[in-house]
Amino acid sequence: MKYTLLSSLFLALLTSTGAFAAEQHNHGQGMKHEAMQQMASAAKKAMPLNDGVVKKVDAQNGKITLQHGDIANVMPAMTMSYRVKKTQQLEPIHAGDKVRFTMDKLGDDYIVTHIEVAR
Ligand SMILES: [Cu+2]
Known part of the structure; x- marks a missing residue:
């Protein structure tokens, strides 16, 4: 019984670590957005005829x-x-x-x- 509790605790820990990794992965999308904004402002600067x-x-x-x-x-x-x-x-x-x-x-x-x- 004690072992079962410990292993489920361990499992819960693993799962939350996985959630963390997913959050960090999402951060990559924020960087992509920044790059897009830079592109947009570069286009705005050049306003030729x-x-x-x-x-x-x-x-x-x-x-x-x-x-x-x-x-x-x-x-x-x-x-x-x-x-x-x-x-x-x-x-x-x-x-x-x-x-x-x-x-x-x-x-x-x-x-x-x-x-x-x-x-
Ligand atoms: Cu067009």
């Missing part, structure tokens, strides 16, 4: 569809609809225009912060 071609202007919803090349640290070349910071920014912009634009991250979205017709 990107070249694009306007595919569609949706002034009513404050959206513009742009075809653009690779944007370093942000996204590969693609055609994508973006929200613009202010609807008025779309007034001088028309489908087919070659434009230069900058964008910024807002939550999970990228929004166009500046856009001008390229001359």
Whole structure:
């Protein structure tokens, strides 16, 4: 009887040690998150003018569809609809225009912060 108690105590100790190890393992995810934040802030620092071609202007919803090349640290070349910071920014912009634009991250979205017709 005494031995059984001791061995179950030992088992309990082993189990709690295992739980500890699992907690420490979780810490690795926190570090991964830090690395992601560093990447995000690196992308924020570099906010160059990107070249694009306007595919569609949706002034009513404050959206513009742009075809653009690779944007370093942000996204590969693609055609994508973006929200613009202010609807008025779309007034001088028309489908087919070659434009230069900058964008910024807002939550999970990228929004166009500046856009001008390229001359
Ligand atoms: Cu995109």
